[in-house]
Amino acid sequence: MEGSTRLSMIKSHLLGNFTFDYDPSLDEYRKRGKNFNTNTLKNYYYEIGFQHYDELISAFSACPSMTERGFSAQTKDEKRRLLMLQIQEVSQHLKISRDEFLKDPLRNLIFGIYGLNFDMSFCIKIGVHLALYIDSLMNLGTEKHYNLIDRGNSLKDIGCFGLTELGRGSNVALCGTTAHYIHETREFIINTPNSLSAKWWIGGAAQTSNKSVIFAQLYIGKVNYGVHGFVIDLRDKIKFNPLPGIIIGDCGSKSENDAIDNGFIIFKEHKVPYDALLDKVSQITPDGKYVSSIKKKEKRLGKMLSCLIRGRTACVNSSEGNLKNALTSAVRWAAIRKQFGPNPNKEVPILDYLLTRTRLLPHLANLFANCAANEIILTRYQNIKNLMEADFERVEGTEFHAVLSSIKVLTTEWAFEGIHQCRKVCGGLGYSKFSKLGELLSKHDINLTWEGDNNILLQQTASFIVKQSMKALQGKPFEVKSLKSLNLNRESVQSSRPPTFILSPNSLLACIEHLLNMYLHKSLLHLQQNSTKFENYFDVWNVSQPVLQSLGRVFGILEIAKYWQGRYESLRQKDSEVFKLLEKLFCLFLVDKLLIYRGELLSEGYFSAAEAKILEDEFENLCNDLGESAVMIIDAIANQDFMHGSCLGYSDGQAYKRYTDLIEAQPECYNDTSSLEAIKKLITP
Numbered sequence: 001m002e003g004s005t006r007l008s009m010i011k012s013h014l015l016g017n018f019t020f021d022y023d024p025s026l027d028e029y030r031k032r033g034k035n036f037n038t039n040t041l042k043n044y045y046y047e048i049g050f051q052h053y054d055e056l057i058s059a060f061s062a063c064p065s066m067t068e069r070g071f072s073a074q075t076k077d078e079k080r081r082l083l084m085l086q087i088q089e090v091s092q093h094l095k096i097s098r099d100e101f102l103k104d105p106l107r108n109l110i111f112g113i114y115g116l117n118f119d120m121s122f123c124i125k126i127g128v129h130l131a132l133y134i135d136s137l138m139n140l141g142t143e144k145h146y147n148l149i150d151r152g153n154s155l156k157d158i159g160c161f162g163l164t165e166l167g168r169g170s171n172v173a174l175c176g177t178t179a180h181y182i183h184e185t186r187e188f189i190i191n192t193p194n195s196l197s198a199k200w201w202i203g204g205a206a207q208t209s210n211k212s213v214i215f216a217q218l219y220i221g222k223v224n225y226g227v228h229g230f231v232i233d234l235r236d237k238i239k240f241n242p243l244p245g246i247i248i249g250d251c252g253s254k255s256e257n258d259a260i261d262n263g264f265i266i267f268k269e270h271k272v273p274y275d276a277l278l279d280k281v282s283q284i285t286p287d288g289k290y291v292s293s294i295k296k297k298e299k300r301l302g303k304m305l306s307c308l309i310r311g312r313t314a315c316v317n318s319s320e321g322n323l324k325n326a327l328t329s330a331v332r333w334a335a336i337r338k339q340f341g342p343n344p345n346k347e348v349p350i351l352d353y354l355l356t357r358t359r360l361l362p363h364l365a366n367l368f369a370n371c372a373a374n375e376i377i378l379t380r381y382q383n384i385k386n387l388m389e390a391d392f393e394r395v396e397g398t399e400f401h402a403v404l405s406s407i408k409v410l411t412t413e414w415a416f417e418g419i420h421q422c423r424k425v426c427g428g429l430g431y432s433k434f435s436k437l438g439e440l441l442s443k444h445d446i447n448l449t450w451e452g453d454n455n456i457l458l459q460q461t462a463s464f465i466v467k468q469s470m471k472a473l474q475g476k477p478f479e480v481k482s483l484k485s486l487n488l489n490r491e492s493v494q495s496s497r498p499p500t501f502i503l504s505p506n507s508l509l510a511c512i513e514h515l516l517n518m519y520l521h522k523s524l525l526h527l528q529q530n531s532t533k534f535e536n537y538f539d540v541w542n543v544s545q546p547v548l549q550s551l552g553r554v555f556g557i558l559e560i561a562k563y564w565q566g567r568y569e570s571l572r573q574k575d576s577e578v579f580k581l582l583e584k585l586f587c588l589f590l591v592d593k594l595l596i597y598r599g600e601l602l603s604e605g606y607f608s609a610a611e612a613k614i615l616e617d618e619f620e621n622l623c624n625d626l627g628e629s630a631v632m633i634i635d636a637i638a639n640q641d642f643m644h645g646s647c648l649g650y651s652d653g654q655a656y657k658r659y660t661d662l663i664e665a666q667p668e669c670y671n672d673t674s675s676l677e678a679i680k681k682l683i684t685p
Helices: 005-016 025-030 037-047 049-059 077-092 099-105 105-119 120-140 143-153 297-336 352-388 395-425 427-431 437-448 454-473 491-496 505-531 537-543 545-569 576-596 598-603 607-626 628-639 655-665 676-683
Strands: 159-162 178-182 189-190 199-202 211-220 223-233 246-250 263-267 270-273 282-284 290-292
Touching: 005 189, 025 297, 037 211, 037 576, 037 628, 049 105, 049 159, 049 270, 105 120, 105 297, 105 352, 105 607, 120 143, 120 159, 120 211, 120 223, 120 437, 159 199, 159 263, 189 263, 189 537, 211 263, 223 270, 223 297, 263 270, 270 454, 290 352, 297 352, 297 395, 297 427, 297 628, 297 655, 352 395, 352 545, 352 576, 352 607, 352 628, 395 427, 395 545, 427 437, 427 655, 454 505, 491 505, 505 537, 505 545, 505 576, 545 576, 576 607, 576 655, 598 607, 607 628
Parallel strands: 159 211, 178 211
Antiparallel strands: 178 189, 189 270, 199 263, 211 223, 246 263, 282 290
């Protein structure tokens, strides 16, 4: 916390105009609902990587720049200086090295998750360096690049990731930056041929990074061998100025995340040595010939971009942390805030209202689904990485990409919708910057379009499903587990009806499976019909997108649901009360998703009006039932108070006192004269 803010806080305590008795509202709500073991729920939620959380909590708690965050207005430069201080302090308490990563990859992934729970800007800054820059060196480089990895882990170098350009983001294959090989000197000339080819939005480039992995079209003579990665020095190590032939600038202020120094990079015939090429996949022989272990250019590009997996998983992790922090504030505030009631002389907490519960509890269910999505990544990532290193074209890698793409879309959108709903539930105080909800929403917004735009990612998931289905229709069995639920018999799908007892977990899951099959056959039919209207597949694919997007979404919902059901089933014999609680959250998740698609399910004849009504009633029942336990659920899984930093979400329940203390601590609270002269001119005759 800044010194001036701390002094103002002390002054407000001594001279404040607001006084409050202890507010027991949150304590009282904790006594409601069915009793369950919060430690069991916490252990369930954090089971994977649980052994690393104590280390991380201890490290973050030991950093004053993290535990004493202030709320005074900060310039862009002040935000950036604070962020570097936070990284510096944390790095003194955590051991980060290439050997540590290889010994225990899970530890690094949990570090990313916990960091994202603290602040997106913090983890973006360190994540660009560790998860994109260093991962690129590890995945695409060879032994000669190991020293750069060690320097990066010790923060002797700070790297960034130069992929996107001003004129293109998703279409990496057509990036404009070029790298021409000069055989006589064994060098490359890196060049930005036009303004649209300037590297853009490069996190860390504007001020911080002295190195970057730059992606460029590799030319040998007049032959283009496609996009390759190069590790390049950006600045000299003495004055930190851009090197000759490199122009670096700041991309300017953003809606949020201004602590990240996003920059642009322009290359003017900049020469780099041969060893700048990250050459695990492709090399240039001493006699100037290009050789590669991956023959097809598009397959090589896929390998080049494999380092994006960590960035995409970070979006899923970030969604969990952002939504959890928002729900912590909203649920606790809804238990404290009282409005109206059956007795005109006694108001009731707004969390008592069914309307509030139907607004918040579906997002709490989504949070547990996001937790399951995190675990899907954590349990599969390293195995898939090892398989892909052995054989990049393994179908398991393609499947993981399809699953991750859909999961990234779902979790980022659930979090955005959930944070926004939390802000609205908290009313005017939710709009205050001291609630942190507006900041959370603005920071999270970028997750929907970076590390793969959500609409593009759903196309990739749908493409995987369609291609595998077409192979299966030709007699080849499905090669991957995630597609085993597909029913290729269209007549069978069309005649299918819901199970008799529709509200059981297995019945609800069966309805989701039917929804996936329904969208599969609608997609195949759309593609077939549109192929008669257009001459090229590009147009056929393009006009079929509305139904294909739904196919990609439902695929991810089912994948998450199947995993989640297996996880909570493990508690059936260990703790029946927590098991029942998780089962209700699971059912609420599925009922909520089926109601989103009820129009399609009704029009296709799968649901009757009566069955849709049963689901609507169950949605309200589950929200109402779980609402009684909502505070205790949050207590079990919430971050430490300093991690979310919201005056509305502290575990002591003294939200009004914390809020007014922060208000009075602002220097301009009682002494703002900045507009006085203008006011005088306006009101003086």
